[in-house]
Amino acid sequence: MILGRKNIVLTAFVLICLLPLLMGFVYSLGYSLGVFGLMNEGFTLDHWLRLFASKDAWSSLIYTFLLTLVSITLVIVFAGLLSRAFVSKPERSFTQKLLLLPLLFAPVAAGFAWYYVLSPAGILSRISHALGLTEDITSFPRMVNDDWSIGILLVHVFLVLPIFTFLFTAQAKSMNLLEMNKLATSLGSSRLQCFTKLWLPALVKRFKLLIVLYAVFFMGTYEVPLILGQSSPRVLTVFISEKLTMFSLDDIPLGHCMAVFYSACIFIVLSFFLYRQKSTAS
Amino acid sequence: MMKLGKSTLALFVLLPLLCVIYLSVVSAWTYPLLFDAEFSLKHYLVLFSGESELAWSFVQSVLLSLVMATLGLLFGFFVAKEIAFSKYGSRLLKLAFYPYMIAPVVLGSMLQFYFVRWGLSASFFGVMLAQCLFILPYAVLIMSSFWSENILQLFKLGQSLGGDAKTVKRTLLYPLAKPWMLLTFAQCFLISWFEYGITQVLGIGKVKTLSVISMQFLKEANPHPAAVAAVLMIVPVLLTFIILYRWQNKAQGNWSAIAPINNSLSHHPKKVGA
Numbered sequence: 001m002i003l004g005r006k007n008i009v010l011t012a013f014v015l016i017c018l019l020p021l022l023m024g025f026v027y028s029l030g031y032s033l034g035v036f037g038l039m040n041e042g043f044t045l046d047h048w049l050r051l052f053a054s055k056d057a058w059s060s061l062i063y064t065f066l067l068t069l070v071s072i073t074l075v076i077v078f079a080g081l082l083s084r085a086f087v088s089k090p091e092r093s094f095t096q097k098l099l100l101l102p103l104l105f106a107p108v109a110a111g112f113a114w115y116y117v118l119s120p121a122g123i124l125s126r127i128s129h130a131l132g133l134t135e136d137i138t139s140f141p142r143m144v145n146d147d148w149s150i151g152i153l154l155v156h157v158f159l160v161l162p163i164f165t166f167l168f169t170a171q172a173k174s175m176n177l178l179e180m181n182k183l184a185t186s187l188g189s190s191r192l193q194c195f196t197k198l199w200l201p202a203l204v205k206r207f208k209l210l211i212v213l214y215a216v217f218f219m220g221t222y223e224v225p226l227i228l229g230q231s232s233p234r235v236l237t238v239f240i241s242e243k244l245t246m247f248s249l250d251d252i253p254l255g256h257c258m259a260v261f262y263s264a265c266i267f268i269v270l271s272f273f274l275y276r277q278k279s280t281a282s
Numbered sequence: 283m284m285k286l287g288k289s290t291l292a293l294f295v296l297l298p299l300l301c302v303i304y305l306s307v308v309s310a311w312t313y314p315l316l317f318d319a320e321f322s323l324k325h326y327l328v329l330f331s332g333e334s335e336l337a338w339s340f341v342q343s344v345l346l347s348l349v350m351a352t353l354g355l356l357f358g359f360f361v362a363k364e365i366a367f368s369k370y371g372s373r374l375l376k377l378a379f380y381p382y383m384i385a386p387v388v389l390g391s392m393l394q395f396y397f398v399r400w401g402l403s404a405s406f407f408g409v410m411l412a413q414c415l416f417i418l419p420y421a422v423l424i425m426s427s428f429w430s431e432n433i434l435q436l437f438k439l440g441q442s443l444g445g446d447a448k449t450v451k452r453t454l455l456y457p458l459a460k461p462w463m464l465l466t467f468a469q470c471f472l473i474s475w476f477e478y479g480i481t482q483v484l485g486i487g488k489v490k491t492l493s494v495i496s497m498q499f500l501k502e503a504n505p506h507p508a509a510v511a512a513v514l515m516i517v518p519v520l521l522t523f524i525i526l527y528r529w530q531n532k533a534q535g536n537w538s539a540i541a542p543i544n545n546s547l548s549h550h551p552k553k554v555g556a
Contacts, residue, residue, distance in 0.1 A: 009364040010374065013422065017377040020415045021384065024392030036395075085287070095288055100527075101295045104519045106476035108493040109512040112500050113298035116305060116509075123301055126316045137313060158294070213383065220385025222479045223493075227500060237385045241483065244391045259388050270383055274376045 025263055031256040039249050047253035056232065056239075057258060063233035067149055067225075068218040071156040072211060078157060079164035080200045086169045087178050096169075099162045107159065111227035114155050118143040118228075144228050151228035156221070160214060167210070168203050177202060212273045216266055236262050302516070305509035325510045336495060336507060340514050342406070343491040347474040349410060350417050354470030355463055358421030365422065366429030375426055378419035386416065387479030397484050404488040412484045413474050420473065421466050428462040464529060468522050475519065 030036040034044035051057050086096060105113065116122045125140040134140045144151040172178065177199060184194050204211065222237040229235065234242070236258065243255025305311065306326070308319040329337045365371045381389065390412060394403070402408030436458070440450035456463075478493040487494065492515045499508035 006364050006368065009361055010368060013361050013365065013374065013419075014377060016415070017381055017419050020393060021381055021389070023396060024389060027395050028392045082291075085284075095291060098292055098295055100523065101299055104516045104523060105298070106478070106493055106515050106519075108476075108478050108496050108500075109302065109515050110298060112496060112508055112512055113302045115500070116505060117297050117301050121313045123297070123316075126314050129314045130316050158298070213379070216383045220383070220388065222385055222387045223497070226497075237387050237479070241387050241391055241479075244394070245483070255391070259392050262388060263384050263392070266383055267380065270379055274379060275373075 021263070025260065028256040028259045028263075032253055032260055034253070037253065040253070047257050051254050051257040051261075054254065057254070059233040060236055060239040060258075064219055064236045067152065067235065068215050071153055071160075071218045072215045074153060074157050075160050075164050075214070076200070076204060076211065078161055079168045080195065080203060082161070082165040083168035083172050083203070084195065084199060086165065087172045096166075099165060102158050102162050105159065107155075107221070107223040108227075110155050110159055111224045114151055114158070115144055115227055118151050118154070120144075145230050147230070149225075149229065152225050155224045155228060156218060159224075164207075164214075167207060171203055171206055172199070175202060175206070209273055212269065216269060219262075219266070299516075302509050302512045305505050306513045309506055311505070325506045328507075329510070335490065336511060336514070339490045339492050339495045339511070342489070343475060343493075343515075344518070346406070346410060346413070346491060347471045350413050350474035351467045351471035353414065354417050354421035355467045357418045358423075358425035358466050358470075359459070359463065361418075361422045362425035363429050366426055367434065371426075375423065378423045380419075381416040382420050382423075385479060386412075386477065387483055389415065390480035390483035394483060403484055404486040406489055409481050409485045409489045409491075412480045413477060415480075417470050417473055421470050424466045424469060425462055428459050433458065461529065465526070468526055471522065472519060475515065 027036060032047050034040040034042055034047065117124055120137040120140045120142065125134065125137065128134045128140060180198060181194050184198050220237055221235065225235040225238055240255050240259050240262065243251045307321060307323060309322040309324065311319040328334050365374050368374060397403040397408055402411060437450055437455060440454045441447065476493065478497060481489060481491050482494055492511050496508050496511035496515065499511060
């Protein structure tokens with residue numbers, strides 16, 4: 001038998017991992033170049049030129065990038081602060097157990113829950129009304145579907161903070177960072193310097209790959225911005241799904257162009273970090 | 283300062299949960315009512331009426347997630363073994379990240395043409411197949427951390443002491459793999475349970491899992507049934523979590539194995555580079 005069981009299994013694995021991606025990519029690329037699709041009439045670069053001339057597409061791209069950057073930075077900083085607080089505590093303190101709660105939420109459920117916490121008619125607004133801080137719905141600051149994406153950022157932090165906090169805490173313990181921290185303090189470092197120059201860099205370096213993976217995850221987030229985001233600018237995933245599923249047939253190739261662009265970017269970033277990084281990253 | 287921090291953290295994690303539970307047991311929660319809205323269990327009672335879309339959606343979600351978890355476990359267990367002992371194991375294993383890191387909604391949009399053409403769109407089987415595309419590779423990622431040279435040596439030792447392959451598997455291999463199998467099953471269940479994007483795109487809204495129906499209620503500005511759907515999504519996760527937590531307590535006392543349980547990003551890069 002030329003192909004042993006092992007080879008069949010490995011081939012099946014490679015095919016499951018890559019074939020659907022390749023099929024989807026080829027179809028979207030073909031559509032974006034005018035090769036496939038009922039409305040297309042042959043090879044053209046027009047759709048790509050339209051995409052890059054589109055202010056909407058650029059704003060979506062930049063918005064997604066900024067949202068990812070701010071989300072992952074907030075998560076890292078808060079997880080760093082919490083790990084600093086948890087590292088000297090017993091492993092299963094009440095606060096740590098409490099931090100497991102966000103892990104129960106699917107992104108849809110988290111988006112929904114936070115919408116009814118933060119919206120002008122939500123719980124916080126009603127509490128502020130009851131306390132006499134605001135008069136009505138309009139006087140409460142907008143935190144959902146808002147210009148600063150406060151709701152989206154909060155939910156991102158809510159969903160991912162526990163994971164990073166637990167990993168950071170476990171790692172800080174195993175690296176004995178608390179002792180190093182004490183040493184740095186005794187040598188004259190301030191608490192802020194210890195945190196920004198010792199604690200965070202050590203943990204970030206250790207979890208570089210995981211941070212990249214979560215950044216990629218934030219770039220692909222869909223449900224949360226769909227619930228809590230604005231209609232413009234919107235994240236890439238919402239942009240793509242709108243272009244591909246809405247009624248304007250002219251926009252479908254643009255959706256495919258963006259899908260190709262997005263998946264190519266993810267592929268390049270992932271390949272760079274997965275295959276170039278030495279195993280010490282782990 | 284410390285107390286303020288703890289209270290803020292407690293509020294941050296508790297508020298959404300309390301909000302969802304509260305919304306599911308009241309009706310007519312008009313502004314500016316805070317906690318004095320009319321208490322009602324009618325949104326839950328509808329579940330038992332026999333015609334409830336939500337109840338059917340719950341059953342469908344449980345079925346889908348159980349099937350996906352079982353498939354993930356079987357696929358992960360056997361494929362991870364072959365990969366672990368392959369010459370190109372670590373390189374091959376990294377391939378599992380690719381389908382997982384592309385947003386499911388984008389992957390679904392790119393594959394929609396094929397699903398429509400093959401008649402898989404808007405069907406339970408189609409959604410299942412679509413979820414397989416990223417759940418199966420992910421299961422391999424988790425299970426690969428079990429298969430090591432040490433396990434292989436133990437297996438050989440068992441055989442050299444007189445056990446046949448079947449007995450060694452039953453008495454040594456499976457008990458050793460049990461925690462990983464449990465973790466893989468739970469994680470695959472949760473990924474499927476949490477999934478919205480690809481289910482919506484390829485199910486075209488006809489395969490109504492809990493996340494799909496929850497979003498539908500939300501779009502209709504119907505918060506009370508949406509809250510019931512959210513509670514139904516949270517309870518099974520809570521049960522899974524308690525089981526994992528207890529097992530974790532017994533096994534290692536280490537958080538990291540159950541920590542990455544959420545939003546389907548639970549792979550441990552530790553295992554990949556190794």
